[in-house]
Amino acid sequence: MRLVKLLCSISNPRSKSKTLFSLPSLRGGAISFFSSFSSSTAMDASGESLRRDLAGKQAAVDAQADAVRSLKARPGVSPSEIEAAVEALKKLKMESADIARQIQSSTVAADESSSSSGAAAAVGREAFRQAVVNTLERRLFYIPSFKIYRGVAGLYDYGPPGCAVKANVLAFWRQHFVLEEGMLEVDCPCVTPEIVLKASGHVDKFTDLMVKDEKTGTCYRADHLLKDFCKEKLEKDATLLPEKVAELKHVIAVLDDLSPEQLGAKIKEYGITAPDTKNHLSDPYPFNLMFQTSIGPSGLSSGYMRPETAQGIFVNFKDLYYYNGNKLPFAAAQIGQAFRNEISPRQGLLRVREFTLAEIEHFVDPEDKSHPKFGDVTNLEFLMFPREEQLSAKSAKKINLGEAVAKGTINNETLGYFIGRVYLFLTQLGIDKDRLRFRQHLPNEMAHYAADCWDAEIECSYGWIECVGIADRSAYDLRAHSEKSGVPLVAHEKFSEPREVEKLIITPSKKELGLAFKGSQKMVVEALEAMSESEALEMKAALESKGEVEFHVCTLNKVVIIKKNMVSISMEKKKEHQRVFTPSVIEPSFGIGRIIYCLFEHCYYQRPSKTEDEQLNVFGFPPLVAPIKCTVFPLVKIEKFDIVAKRISKALTTAGISHIIDITGTSIGKRYARTDEIGVPLAITVDSTTSVTIRDRDSKQQIRVDVDEVASVVKEVTDGQSTWADVMWKYPTHAVTPADEA
Numbered sequence: 001m002r003l004v005k006l007l008c009s010i011s012n013p014r015s016k017s018k019t020l021f022s023l024p025s026l027r028g029g030a031i032s033f034f035s036s037f038s039s040s041t042a043m044d045a046s047g048e049s050l051r052r053d054l055a056g057k058q059a060a061v062d063a064q065a066d067a068v069r070s071l072k073a074r075p076g077v078s079p080s081e082i083e084a085a086v087e088a089l090k091k092l093k094m095e096s097a098d099i100a101r102q103i104q105s106s107t108v109a110a111d112e113s114s115s116s117s118g119a120a121a122a123v124g125r126e127a128f129r130q131a132v133v134n135t136l137e138r139r140l141f142y143i144p145s146f147k148i149y150r151g152v153a154g155l156y157d158y159g160p161p162g163c164a165v166k167a168n169v170l171a172f173w174r175q176h177f178v179l180e181e182g183m184l185e186v187d188c189p190c191v192t193p194e195i196v197l198k199a200s201g202h203v204d205k206f207t208d209l210m211v212k213d214e215k216t217g218t219c220y221r222a223d224h225l226l227k228d229f230c231k232e233k234l235e236k237d238a239t240l241l242p243e244k245v246a247e248l249k250h251v252i253a254v255l256d257d258l259s260p261e262q263l264g265a266k267i268k269e270y271g272i273t274a275p276d277t278k279n280h281l282s283d284p285y286p287f288n289l290m291f292q293t294s295i296g297p298s299g300l301s302s303g304y305m306r307p308e309t310a311q312g313i314f315v316n317f318k319d320l321y322y323y324n325g326n327k328l329p330f331a332a333a334q335i336g337q338a339f340r341n342e343i344s345p346r347q348g349l350l351r352v353r354e355f356t357l358a359e360i361e362h363f364v365d366p367e368d369k370s371h372p373k374f375g376d377v378t379n380l381e382f383l384m385f386p387r388e389e390q391l392s393a394k395s396a397k398k399i400n401l402g403e404a405v406a407k408g409t410i411n412n413e414t415l416g417y418f419i420g421r422v423y424l425f426l427t428q429l430g431i432d433k434d435r436l437r438f439r440q441h442l443p444n445e446m447a448h449y450a451a452d453c454w455d456a457e458i459e460c461s462y463g464w465i466e467c468v469g470i471a472d473r474s475a476y477d478l479r480a481h482s483e484k485s486g487v488p489l490v491a492h493e494k495f496s497e498p499r500e501v502e503k504l505i506i507t508p509s510k511k512e513l514g515l516a517f518k519g520s521q522k523m524v525v526e527a528l529e530a531m532s533e534s535e536a537l538e539m540k541a542a543l544e545s546k547g548e549v550e551f552h553v554c555t556l557n558k559v560v561i562i563k564k565n566m567v568s569i570s571m572e573k574k575k576e577h578q579r580v581f582t583p584s585v586i587e588p589s590f591g592i593g594r595i596i597y598c599l600f601e602h603c604y605y606q607r608p609s610k611t612e613d614e615q616l617n618v619f620g621f622p623p624l625v626a627p628i629k630c631t632v633f634p635l636v637k638i639e640k641f642d643i644v645a646k647r648i649s650k651a652l653t654t655a656g657i658s659h660i661i662d663i664t665g666t667s668i669g670k671r672y673a674r675t676d677e678i679g680v681p682l683a684i685t686v687d688s689t690t691s692v693t694i695r696d697r698d699s700k701q702q703i704r705v706d707v708d709e710v711a712s713v714v715k716e717v718t719d720g721q722s723t724w725a726d727v728m729w730k731y732p733t734h735a736v737t738p739a740d741e742a
């Protein structure tokens with residue numbers, strides 16, 4: 001989600017400031033339609049010098065982070081000293097993010113330049129997508145919602161096979177995450193009161209910049225219009241001078257960082273008009289993507305349809321922590337609908353206005369982010385695209401997960417553990433591992449409080465798509481809700497021996513403040529109590545030297561004078577029996593619709609018909625996600641075969657295997673082709689009363705199995721206990737004849 005201003009993208013509470021695609025990829029790859037990611041060009045001299053600056057700044061960040069860590073570990077260090085060191089670290093991180101952003105601009109610009117040579121590949125991708133989407137829509141995997149009323153952009157229904165695939169994906173998600181990790185699952189309402197989303201930052205910052213056709217009022221996403229304009233110019237205008245080419249590429253690279261004013265100025269400068277009418281466009285303005293509603297009949301209580309499920313978990317933290325025996329770490333999970341009123345939804349299921357999210361919030365002690373099961377994933381090796389490779393214009397590469405954590409490429413074990421688990425989840429579903437990569441966020445993409453973020457990106461005909469975000473969000477969300485609700489969302493660590501600590505005590509004198517500020521007294525008291533340690537110590541010094549000090553009270557939006565007798569500030573030594581802290585949260589967030597769409601593309605292929613005059617569509621789903629596990633076909637329409645087919649169907653039902661019987665008189669080859677098209681992995685053909693054939697969808701090989709054994713063989717293969725190759729060994733092969741082909 002883009003944010004109104006650059007500053008916001010750094011400090012946004014739920015920072016979503018990203019375009020759907022990351023850098024374009026247009027190099028020839030394993031499948032002719034596609035290409036693997038390519039970040040092509042060499043950086044110029046200024047790029048080199050920026051990278052040197054970044055390396056220097058990064059070294060300073062690391063050194064300062066070490067300094068903070070050792071200060072925290074040293075006994076007797078005052079909190080103000082630690083706070084000052086943390087502030088210095090934040091400042092260095094901001095500076096480093098700024099340089100990274102500049103490098104990213106030149107990298108994206110360079111990559112865009114290579115994309116025009118991929119026009120032919122783009123045509124291939126478009127044709128491939130058309131073939132997939134036609135099959136999906138014709139076989140009712142999904143349907144544009146409210147179609148008989150001409151539909152609504154960004155809203156889709158899942159039809160019968162789509163529903164079955166989605167149910168299988170979610171069942172596997174529950175098994176792979178909730179069950180495996182003993183997560184606490186919750187199910188919260190979609191309608192959410194305003195205060196919750198105010199605290200999370202969504203009310204103020206969950207925005208995209210929009211422009212309107214001045215005559216018709218049609219709305220467009222401002223950054224999309226500008227990007228489309230620049231890309232079209234670059235692709236089609238051969239007369240462009242080199243300076244103009246560089247300028248357009250630069251604009252594409254920095255799109256996410258442009259303020260409304262800068263975006264508006266560019267739209268005017270380039271003379272961009274409304275695409276449909278060529279009318280003038282309004283200035284860009286932020287549009288909040290949440291669907292607003294009111295709760296109850298009075299209309300006084302404002303609410304929103306939730307834009308994510310995570311907030312439901314955060315607000316329940318206290319009860320869930322108690323439910324978990326007041327122990328950390330633990331994870332809560334939620335599957336549910338999320339709503340985002342996208343300005344211009346496009347790319348089918350990839351950018352929609354209502355979609356299913358599956359989210360995990362793993363709560364952990366910020367001082368110990370180790371994971372007891374990290375050893376289970378440490379040997380995995382897969383495509384990763386760390387920050388450094390992106391900034392030095394290299395490609396994603398295979399990296400060992402254990403090494404990535406050990407070297408600090410991935411910030412901590414728990415984050416690494418979830419990255420590994422997400423990799424296993426996606427590849428077991430059927431996502432091609434060579435078209436899956438984990439891309440680390442660049443410093444300017446991350447909120448300042450985030451420790452590290454990685455996206456699982458899947459390559460499909462639209463490019464590399466972010467399908468799962470895995471972020472270490474530190475303590476931000478729980479703190480925000482603690483502050484707004486007044487309910488401490490904290491965890492405790494009991495000490496075996498009491499420890500002596502120095503604590504800052506701020507005691508406002510309500511009597512003196514009441515006399516001075518009357519009705520505003522409460523606000524002044526709250527502001528004094530909310531001072532950070534460094535602010536309080538600064539005030540103490542000023543009161544001691546001058547007797548009074550100016551103090552800005554945000555809630556009053558004015559500066560007041562605080563005198564010495566109005567507040568006492570001191571550092572006191574105290575014995576503590578426990579540590580009270582706000583847990584960090586590690587959040588894997590899965591866009592289920594995006595994963596399913598990419599799965600459709602990765603599983604789809606075509607093969608020629610018997611006469612080779614037609615291409616037949618096949619979805620090669622793994623049995624785990626296949627909407628129907630097998631079909632039963634009586635070879636010809638005779639009663640004795642029908643009786644056997646019904647007996648097999650009963651046995652399959654008892655074994656819990658979804659199946660369909662097709663008793664139409666159509667040729668067996670056509671019936672196979674029809675079910676290949678919805679991805680049914682196995683087909684049983686009844687051609688005798690004692691034994692039947694089972695056909696494997698992808699190899700088209702057949703085996704002969706006794707009628708009484710057939711359900712258990714199908715179960716073995718579809719449950720994943722045996723592969724087709726295993727059962728091929730065990731049972732006699734049945735020769736495939738031309739009649740078996742469509």
Ligand code: AMP
Pocket residue numbers: 001016308340342349350351352353355357466467468469589590591592593594
């Ligand atoms: P976010 O909270 O923006 O990081 O989104 C979490 C996940 O939701 C992303 O990784 C996407 O997979 C998915 N997602 C976000 N926006 C949309 C959308 N408009 N349509 C479909 N999926 C989305």
